[in-house]
Amino acid sequence: xxxxxxxxxxxxxxxxxxxxxxxxxxxxxxxxxxxxxxxxxxxxxxxxxxxxxxxxxxxxxxxxxxxxxxxxxxxxxxxxxxxxxxxxxxxxxxxxxxxxxxxxxxxxxxxxxxxxxxxxxxxxxxxxxxxxxxxxxxxxxxxxxxxxxxxxxxxxxxxxxxxxxxxxxxxxxxxxxxxxxxxxxxxxxxxxxxxxxxxxxxxxxxxxxxxxxxxxxxxxxxxxxxxxxxxxxxxxxxxxxxxxxxxxxxxxxxxxxxxxxxxxxxxxxxxxxxxxxxxxxxxxxxxxxxxxxxxxxxxxxxxxxxxxxxxxxxxxxxxxxxxxxxxxxxxxxxxxxxxxxxxxxxxxxxxxxxxxxxxxxxxxxxxxxxxxxxxxxxxxxxxxxxxxxxxxxxxxxxxxxxxxxxxxxxxxxxxxxxxxxxxxx
Amino acid sequence: xxxxxxxxxxxxxxxxxxxxxxxxxxxxxxxxxxxxxxxxxxxxxxxxxxxxxxxxxxxxxxxxxxxxxxxxxxxxxxxxxxxxxxxxxxxxxxxxxxxxxxxxxxxxxxxxxxxxxxxxxxxxxxxxxxxxxxxxxxxxxxxxxxxxxxxxxxxxxxxxxxxxxxxxxxxxxxxxxxxxxxxxxxxxxxxxxxxxxxxxxxxxxxxxxxxx
Numbered sequence: 001x002x003x004x005x006x007x008x009x010x011x012x013x014x015x016x017x018x019x020x021x022x023x024x025x026x027x028x029x030x031x032x033x034x035x036x037x038x039x040x041x042x043x044x045x046x047x048x049x050x051x052x053x054x055x056x057x058x059x060x061x062x063x064x065x066x067x068x069x070x071x072x073x074x075x076x077x078x079x080x081x082x083x084x085x086x087x088x089x090x091x092x093x094x095x096x097x098x099x100x101x102x103x104x105x106x107x108x109x110x111x112x113x114x115x116x117x118x119x120x121x122x123x124x125x126x127x128x129x130x131x132x133x134x135x136x137x138x139x140x141x142x143x144x145x146x147x148x149x150x151x152x153x154x155x156x157x158x159x160x161x162x163x164x165x166x167x168x169x170x171x172x173x174x175x176x177x178x179x180x181x182x183x184x185x186x187x188x189x190x191x192x193x194x195x196x197x198x199x200x201x202x203x204x205x206x207x208x209x210x211x212x213x214x215x216x217x218x219x220x221x222x223x224x225x226x227x228x229x230x231x232x233x234x235x236x237x238x239x240x241x242x243x244x245x246x247x248x249x250x251x252x253x254x255x256x257x258x259x260x261x262x263x264x265x266x267x268x269x270x271x272x273x274x275x276x277x278x279x280x281x282x283x284x285x286x287x288x289x290x291x292x293x294x295x296x297x298x299x300x301x302x303x304x305x306x307x308x309x310x311x312x313x314x315x316x317x318x319x320x321x322x323x324x325x326x327x328x329x330x331x332x333x334x335x336x337x338x339x340x341x342x343x344x345x346x347x348x349x350x351x352x353x354x355x356x357x358x359x360x361x362x363x364x365x366x367x368x369x370x371x372x373x374x375x376x377x378x379x380x381x382x383x384x385x386x387x388x389x390x391x392x393x394x395x396x397x398x399x400x401x402x403x404x405x406x407x408x409x410x411x412x413x414x415x416x417x418x419x420x421x422x423x424x425x
Numbered sequence: 426x427x428x429x430x431x432x433x434x435x436x437x438x439x440x441x442x443x444x445x446x447x448x449x450x451x452x453x454x455x456x457x458x459x460x461x462x463x464x465x466x467x468x469x470x471x472x473x474x475x476x477x478x479x480x481x482x483x484x485x486x487x488x489x490x491x492x493x494x495x496x497x498x499x500x501x502x503x504x505x506x507x508x509x510x511x512x513x514x515x516x517x518x519x520x521x522x523x524x525x526x527x528x529x530x531x532x533x534x535x536x537x538x539x540x541x542x543x544x545x546x547x548x549x550x551x552x553x554x555x556x557x558x559x560x561x562x563x564x565x566x567x568x569x570x571x572x573x574x575x576x577x578x579x580x581x582x583x584x585x586x587x588x589x590x591x592x593x594x595x596x597x598x599x600x601x602x603x604x605x606x607x608x609x610x611x612x613x614x615x616x617x618x619x620x621x622x623x624x625x626x627x628x629x630x631x632x633x634x635x636x637x
Contacts, residue, residue, distance in 0.1 A: 113565035126565035
């Protein structure tokens with residue numbers, strides 16, 4: 001506007017040209033800068049919001065991917081667990097399986113689950129359960145056949161006599177069978193009720209079955225048309241159950257019908273080679289060796305996780321709980337799978353109807369009965385790295401007030417569990 | 426005079442922008458910025474939808490496995506009897522939230538802040554629908570909110586409705602278009618829907634399985 005005024009003033013063309021070619025005035029520059037700043041600020045704010053959201057989503061996606069990978073691995077391992085251990089055995093009748101051992105860290109009993117300084121989580125603690133999948137050795141199942149007695153006493157005799165139920169007394173079969181039973185293998189001795197009975201008498205009362213475990217101290221041998229299996233009757237040394245099949249995390253014997261070493265197992269009881277534990281797989285949460293503030297879910301070869309046998313599934317796991325839906329051998333109704341039990345000491349025959357496994361008299365007082373497990377529910381909580389996202393340092397999540405985002409995922413896996421006549425698949 | 430005209434033309438060429446030019450450029454800039462804003466907003470919506478779809482996927486597969494644990498029996502005469510929890514029935518559509526006592530529907534609330542799941546299930550227990558809510562807390566408790574000492578789920582969470590339908594003797598059509606009836610089998614279809622989606626994109630995830 002001002003320039004037009006100058007042009008109209010009739011001054012010389014040279015002066016006019018000079019005026020026309022001059023730069024912006026300070027006001028013009030300030031106004032232009034202000035307008036630009038407003039627009040740039042709006043654009044930057046938009047972009048900044050997007051970056052924050054994108055970072056959150058990317059971090060959560062990473063947590064999700066980790067959890068899902070772990071769940072997929074768990075599903076693959078668990079869905080094959082719990083196969084019928086008596087498959088193909090002549091006259092075995094009802095199926096029997098023992099595929100998964102769960103160690104529950106029960107709140108109130110285990111060390112408290114609460115974040116410590118720098119948002120580390122204590123391991124072990126009530127935050128984390130562990131589970132072991134027994135992949136039994138594929139040896140033939142034998143049955144007890146003592147040439148001199150009708151019963152085998154595991155705690156007084158070091159020799160257990162076995163035979164092949166499908167081909168009794170056949171030398172070639174026995175030699176082949178015996179070659180599978182090696183020193184160090186854990187042996188499951190199983191007595192099922194016979195003659196149409198529902199229960200069998202164990203050391204501490206009648207149960208739906210009796211089991212005991214022993215460890216072979218020598219490779220099996222064929223002697224006198226029988227297979228000779230040698231073990232330590234006192235259970236000293238490696239103990240009768242190094243795989244922890246019948247004992248909980250504290251090492252105590254779990255339930256009355258097992259480890260029923262005092263029971264005399266009758267001829268016809270089954271001898272099952274579970275192996276020496278090298279084929280088992282254990283899922284557990286362990287601290288990251290290089291970062292103590294990072295609890296990691298690991299998959300370990302064997303029954304115990306060590307630095308050398310573990311494989312990382314996902315890190316920053318702050319919750320890993322394993323529950324089980326149980327068959328009800330008491331068969332009081334069709335509702336036996338309604339609930340998941342997150343405490344293995346509650347696994348007993350009539351648990352689903354509220355029986356107290358430690359109080360109810362036999363046959364219900366058999367807690368830790370892992371043969372009842374039908375389906376497993378795993379509930380996991382993952383988190384983003386603490387303080388990884390600066391925009392979150394001011395925001396505390398509502399789960400534990402930590403500076404990170406959390407994500408929960410749960411999965412249900414049905415075992416290939418044939419231990420109960422109710423089962424069809 | 427001629428000199429004056431030339432000078433004016435030259436001057437007008439060397440002038441600043443006209444009001445019209447400025448207005449046009451502002452409009453173009455605004456359209457561009459609006460486009461970018463729409464893109465960002467759309468990216469956020471799609472990202473959020475993907476997040477919820479992922480949760481819905483996990484919830485659907487969990488439900489299928491959870492239903493798979495209930496036994497069904499086929500006797501030697503081919504008669505099928507089964508637990509009432511896997512009896513044919515249910516519907517994939519219905520009100521936003523589960524109707525009371527509907528044993529083919531349950532609600533899951535995922536807390537937006539804590540990430541914790543509150544899972545409410547209605548199951549047939551001795552012929553009576555029984556509803557239970559389970560939560561996994563930071564203290565390692567997996568139980569009802571009352572037993573874990575935490576509040577019940579609130580509207581602050583993302584609420585999903587899971588419905589399922591069970592049909593017996595399902596017909597399966599193979600890739601070649603051949604239809605086959607699976608005698609004694611049953612198809613379970615689960616649909617997970619985000620209830621309180623607000624302005625977000627709809628989230629609906631469906632998954633099926635066929636089992637004995």
